[in-house]
Every structure is written in structure tokens, then in C-alpha cells.
Amino acid sequence: MKNLFKLLIVMFLINPFLNSHAQGLLKKIKQKVGQATDRAIDKKIDQSIDKSVGVSPAGNNKNSGPGNKGGAGLITVPPNVNENLKDAGASFTANNYGEARYSVQQAMLGVEMEIGKKILKELPETVAGLKKITDDDQVTSTGWGWAGLTIQRNYRENDRQLDLVIANNSVWMAAVNMYLANGGYAQTTNSQQNWKQTKFKGNRAIIEFDQSSGYKLSVPLGQTSLIVFNGINFDTESSFMNALSAFDVEGIKKTLGEK
């Protein structure tokens, strides 16, 4: 009896703990059941979706189709300018203006790609000991509109790199050039100065320096072109500028039809 009485007292004392422990246990069991149910439902849903779209269940690749292993990709031949001009004329005569517009756009795309390739051909093979990366050469044209024509070339040797991007005939370039060529960039004399106005082969330009991206020279060319050089791991401003002297800016301007 005495023992029973002791047991009752102990039970009474640990009751709250038991209650909370039991509640926690119940909660855990409930969660586990919930998770198991969710998994089972998810599996069922997945199976029915797979069945309806004709995909074999994950982990069972017996009936899956073959994955693509190769292929030569797309043929990247620029549009034929003469053909498209001929089509444009014929469509215009037939009052098919939408088609005529498309053909002119294609012809412009073709001629812009040729301009880009011509410029890349005229650029030097090596600059200050850095070799051109032929695979990085890029000409992008939208044919007409906002973006215009962009030409890209990279030179690299070990950790030193020189990139150049030429943007031409884009609508926004006219505004950018006006801003750059007319001293739109403010110049300060304190220690935070990381850009300044300069001249590159007689053209007004802006040179910038950033600790993480290196030197950058932006040169507006004529009315609608801009050339941007970016030099990584050049020791000084003069070593960067000396490297750029290898570029024939006047030749680029001439090819782009800029004055």
C-alpha cells in the first residue's frame, strides 16, 4: 500500500512531463504519418502525370527515348544581301509591304555581318604581346533598331587580357556619344577619382580604372559608334594606352562610315 502510494506520488509529479513528452511523441508520429502519406500521394500524382504525358517513371529507364549525343548545330551563314534586296523590290512592287520590310531587314543583317567581319580582319593579330583569341571573335547584329551592330575581339596571354567592343549604328549610341564627347563625365581632383577625360589618337575619350576590372577606355567614334577597350592586369595607365596604340582607329571609323 505504501509502495502504491509512493508510485502514485511519483506519477503525479512526472505527469506534466509525461503529458508533454507524449504530446511530442504523438506530434512526431503524426508528422511521420503525414510525410509518408504525402510521399505516397506525390508518388501517385507523379505516376499519373507521367502516364498522361507519356513519360516513363523516374528510376525506370526501360522505355525512355534516346538522349541527343551530337549534331552539327545550326548553319550560321549570314543572309544573302543580293537575294534579299531582290525579294524586297519584288514584294514592294506587289504591294506586299510586310514581306518587303522583312527582306530589307535581312539584307541589312547580312551587310552588317560583313561590316563586322571586315573590321575584325583589320584589327591587329597581337597587341603588346597578347595574342588574339579567334574563338572569342563575335559580330552581333539586329539588322535594325535599338541595338545596332556590335563587334567583339579579345586578346590574352597568361593573366593579362585586352578586350574591345565596337558598337555601331545603334540609336542609343548617338546619345551616349554626345554625353561622352561633350564632357558629360564630371571630373574631380580628390583621391576617389577613377575616371578622367583624355584623348586617343585625336579622339576625345574617357579613361576609367577599377581595382577589380582594370582599365577601360571609351572612345566615341563619329555620330553613332563607340569603341570600348578593357585592359586587365596592366601595370599602369601608360602601359595600357601604349598597348592601344596598335589599333587603327581611323581605319575603323572609315569602315564604319563615320566622320
Place this chain on the structure above:
Amino acid sequence: MKKILILLFAVSLSSNLWAQDFNKYLATARTAYSAGKLEDSRFAMEQMMQELDMTIGREVLKLLPAKMDALEQNSAADNVIGTVGFLGVMIHRDYGKNDKKAEIDIITNSPLIASINTILAIPFVGNSKDGTQKRVKIEGYKGLLQKNIDTQTNKVTYELQIPFNSTLLTFKTTDADENQVMKMASQIPISEIAKMLQ
């Protein structure tokens, strides 16, 4: 009758002149390209594109109704503005006089408009609680109808915007109720315009 004949003669003469310009630029583009003058060829192509845009704009004006309900068109206000590049072509026609007016403005072949259209076409740009904005359909094309009330004069104006491809058609009215606006808007041959502008 004499005036109509003069007008018809002027229209046919001007369209012939425009066609001549297109063909002139086409010939220049071809010659320059053959001579390796790529930049000159491209410039001539840009001129061709502008001529085309202007021609398309004038053709769209021909498609628009001469009358919008009881409102007569104001021929003198007809306008086509072709801009080089991102703004595209702007076509304008208005109807009516004094306070009761309707206006159609079409901006086309504009990359800028293509991005605006993407926003307008999003389903959540929809009906507003206060009834000042709702989504409508004209000839199967979804559009956004907005009601504006002038706080000083209490006059109501409606603006209907219909985006398609890289074109945005805006129809504005003053002194008309919603039913009248929708009735007038249904007279705009949107399918034909879209076909012309594609």
C-alpha cells in the same frame, strides 16, 4: 467633284513618288554593295526601310474608317511619322470636332513597344475595383480600357489600348460613354491592320 479628282490625282502622284524613292534607294543599295561600299549600302537600306515604314503607315490610314459613328474624320490631321530605329512608325487619325472627339494613334515596328506590350498582355493588368480600368476584347484582340474623369470639368474620357506584335493601338474618346466607345472601337479593322503591319 473637281476637288475629289484633284485629291485623287495628288494621292496617286505622291504614292508614285514614294515608290520611286524606294526603287532609287534599292538601286543605290545594290550598286554600293557590288562596289564593296558596305556602309553606303547599309545607309541606302535604312532609307528603304524608312520609305517602307511611311508607305505602310499610309496604307494603314487607308484602312481606317472615314467616319467613326457620327464623327467625321479630320483629313488634315492624318499623320505618319517614321523614325529611325527604336521608336518605329507613328500613325495618327482623329475624328469629330470641338469637345466630341475620337483619336486613333498607332505606334508600330518599335522594339520599345514590344516590351510595353509584354506588360500590357500580362493577365493581372486587369479590372480595377473603382471601375476605371477593365480588360476588353475587340475582334478577338485583348485590350485595356481606361476611364478618366477630369476633376475640374467632370468630363469623361476613355482610352483603349490594344497591343499586338510590336504595335500598340490607342483609341481615345471624349464625351462618350463606355458603350459608345466600344461600338466605335469595333469599327477599327484591327485584323486588317495587324495583317498589314506584320
